[in-house]
Amino acid sequence: xxxxxxxxxxxxxxxxxxxxxxxxxxxxxxxxxxxxxxxxxxxxxxxxxxxxxxxxxxxxxxxxxxxxxxxxxxxxxxxxxxxxxxxxxxxxxxxxxxxxxxxxxxxxxxxxxxxxxxxxxxxxxxxxxxxxxxxxxxxxxxxxxxxxxxxxxxxxxxxxxxxxxxxxxxxxxxxxxxxxxxxxxxxxxxxxxxxxxxxxxxxxxxxxxxxxxxx
Amino acid sequence: xxxxxxxxxxxxxxxxxxxxxxxxxxxxxxxxxxxxxxxxxxxxxxxxxxxxxxxxxxxxxxxxxxxxxxxxxxxxxxxxxxxxxxxxxxxxxxxxxxxxxxxxxxxxxxxxxxxxxxxxxxxxxxxxxxxxxxxxxxxxxxxxxxxxxxxxxxxxxxxxxxxxxxxxxxxxxxxxxxxxxxxxxxxxxxxxxxxxxxxxxxxxxxxxxxxxxxxxxxxxxxxxxxxxxxxxxxxxxxxxxxxxxxxxxxxxxxxxxxxxxxxxxxxxxxxxxxxxxxxxxxxxxxxxxxxxxxxxxxxxxxxxxxxxxxxxxxxxxxxxxxxxxxxxxxxxxxxxxxxxxxxxxx
Numbered sequence: 001x002x003x004x005x006x007x008x009x010x011x012x013x014x015x016x017x018x019x020x021x022x023x024x025x026x027x028x029x030x031x032x033x034x035x036x037x038x039x040x041x042x043x044x045x046x047x048x049x050x051x052x053x054x055x056x057x058x059x060x061x062x063x064x065x066x067x068x069x070x071x072x073x074x075x076x077x078x079x080x081x082x083x084x085x086x087x088x089x090x091x092x093x094x095x096x097x098x099x100x101x102x103x104x105x106x107x108x109x110x111x112x113x114x115x116x117x118x119x120x121x122x123x124x125x126x127x128x129x130x131x132x133x134x135x136x137x138x139x140x141x142x143x144x145x146x147x148x149x150x151x152x153x154x155x156x157x158x159x160x161x162x163x164x165x166x167x168x169x170x171x172x173x174x175x176x177x178x179x180x181x182x183x184x185x186x187x188x189x190x191x192x193x194x195x196x197x198x199x200x201x202x203x204x205x206x207x208x209x210x211x212x213x214x215x
Numbered sequence: 216x217x218x219x220x221x222x223x224x225x226x227x228x229x230x231x232x233x234x235x236x237x238x239x240x241x242x243x244x245x246x247x248x249x250x251x252x253x254x255x256x257x258x259x260x261x262x263x264x265x266x267x268x269x270x271x272x273x274x275x276x277x278x279x280x281x282x283x284x285x286x287x288x289x290x291x292x293x294x295x296x297x298x299x300x301x302x303x304x305x306x307x308x309x310x311x312x313x314x315x316x317x318x319x320x321x322x323x324x325x326x327x328x329x330x331x332x333x334x335x336x337x338x339x340x341x342x343x344x345x346x347x348x349x350x351x352x353x354x355x356x357x358x359x360x361x362x363x364x365x366x367x368x369x370x371x372x373x374x375x376x377x378x379x380x381x382x383x384x385x386x387x388x389x390x391x392x393x394x395x396x397x398x399x400x401x402x403x404x405x406x407x408x409x410x411x412x413x414x415x416x417x418x419x420x421x422x423x424x425x426x427x428x429x430x431x432x433x434x435x436x437x438x439x440x441x442x443x444x445x446x447x448x449x450x451x452x453x454x455x456x457x458x459x460x461x462x463x464x465x466x467x468x469x470x471x472x473x474x475x476x477x478x479x480x481x482x483x484x485x486x487x488x489x490x491x492x493x494x495x496x497x498x499x500x501x502x503x504x505x506x507x508x509x510x511x512x513x514x515x516x517x518x519x520x521x522x523x524x525x526x527x528x529x530x531x532x533x534x535x536x537x538x539x540x541x542x543x544x545x546x547x548x549x550x551x552x553x554x555x556x557x558x559x560x561x
Contacts, residue, residue: 044294088299
């Protein structure tokens with residue numbers, strides 16, 4: 001995958017409806033159920049779950065302007081789950097993950113030595129979360145201000161559109177630094193709330209894919 | 216440290232607090248339920264929760280049908296998948312038309328009635344089937360079953376939490392760290408006793424905290440202390456002077472509920488001896504009204520021996536002899552029941 005440099009302002013890149021997005025190449029990524037049986041040691045109960053990974057593909061458009069990195073994520077989901085009114089209901093969510101060290105694995109959500117950083121959006125929440133993870137069961141949801149992460153979203157015609165945006169420079173603990181001209185890795189996950197998807201019950205894009213970042 | 220060994224650390228404690236409840240004395244007054252509710256579950260999102268509760272058994276229980284929702288472990292110690300509970304099953308949050316009846320001068324035309332949290336006429340609620348019996352006349356039977364979190368020694372909620380947000384303290388109390396919990400509810404699915412609840416306002420799961428702020432000051436948990444029937448004993452299982460230890464280990468008349476769930480629960484029950492049954496001619500027999508199958512289903516096969524001991528010791532008392540067991544269960548001094556946890560809750 002690659003993200004090209006565009007001379008667009010940050011406000012435009014945060015608006016999922018902005019026509020500027022139509023000029024940015026779209027990648028269609030297939031998603032598959034996460035290999036949840038691998039989480040046996042984390043939660044033998046969670047590891048038993050089947051039938052997750054209802055969302056089968058996600059459309060990704062990415063752009064940066066040298067200082068801001070933005071991505072517009074959209075996926076088909078006829079059930080808009082942004083409000084939980086019963087004890088057995090869950091909200092839709094999407095996450096994009098970056099390695100913080102060479103060799104970090106997306107399936108395990110990194111490890112103690114090779115952590116990962118994720119940008120997590122959940123429907124109905126006031127804002128996105130910046131997540132630091134060092135392996136299963138370690139994910140730490142931090143406020144968006146930790147890294148300057150922003151999000152916008154809308155649900156229309158049975159489709160979610162979520163924009164995640166962050167300054168490329170990251171210098172805090174567990175915050176990915178995206179350097180123009182330097183490749184990194186990227187992975188995606190989608191949770192379908194009406195299918196009771198949460199935690200490792202999700203659809204994933206697989207192991208980290210190489211992300212070429214335009215200079 | 217591997218994940219498995221860290222889970223084991225989270226599940227292990229130096230000592231274990233335990234509660235014993237004598238079902239022969241519980242009269243279903245719900246004082247424990249109210250004592251708990253007043254203390255802990257009046258916050259937004261906790262309206263449906265009864266960390267302490269009393270059901271009538273046989274009955275569907277609270278939360279509704281909790282015994283058929285899975286969770287816990289199979290006989291080989293493997294996790295058994297469980298189900299989530301919904302708001303109606305968990306007791307809901309009924310609203311009443313108080314204003315209409317009391318303030319709008321409609322006392323003659325409007326009747327006080329509840330609506331569900333979804334604005335509908337209730338079809339189920341907490342203790343909907345209270346006092347409904349089983350068995351045929353004249354041998355009808357029921358017994359009350361007060362419950363709360365068992366603070367299990369092999370707690371499935373701890374195993375289930377994908378964020379390791381649940382852990383046992385050194386005194387054996389199992390707590391959900393509200394800072395770490397993100398409301399995934401795997402603990403709700405894993406608890407075979409249905410004693411973990413989701414809070415829709417906070418987006419986190421909650422359960423009985425064993426009144427730990429009280430316990431730390433040697434005050435018994437509110438459900439135990441407020442029991443007007445003096446049905447409850449409390450203390451450390453390894454405290455040989457405690458009633459808890461004597462009833463569980465020395466007399467072996469206090470049994471865990473559903474031991475087959477494999478969680479090693481730490482609320483123990485003195486099983487109900489039940490009243491004697493009548494025969495077809497209307498004569499009193501020495502048969503118990505509650506079928507042994509029912510009691511074995513709840514308390515395992517050990518219930519047979521426990522009941523024999525109880526009957527034997529009761530007979531001693533009837534015969535004018537002494538019985539340490541009966542003296543414990545009579546509980547003349549309330550302080551005797553709670554070991555060192557007898558401070559006043561002021």
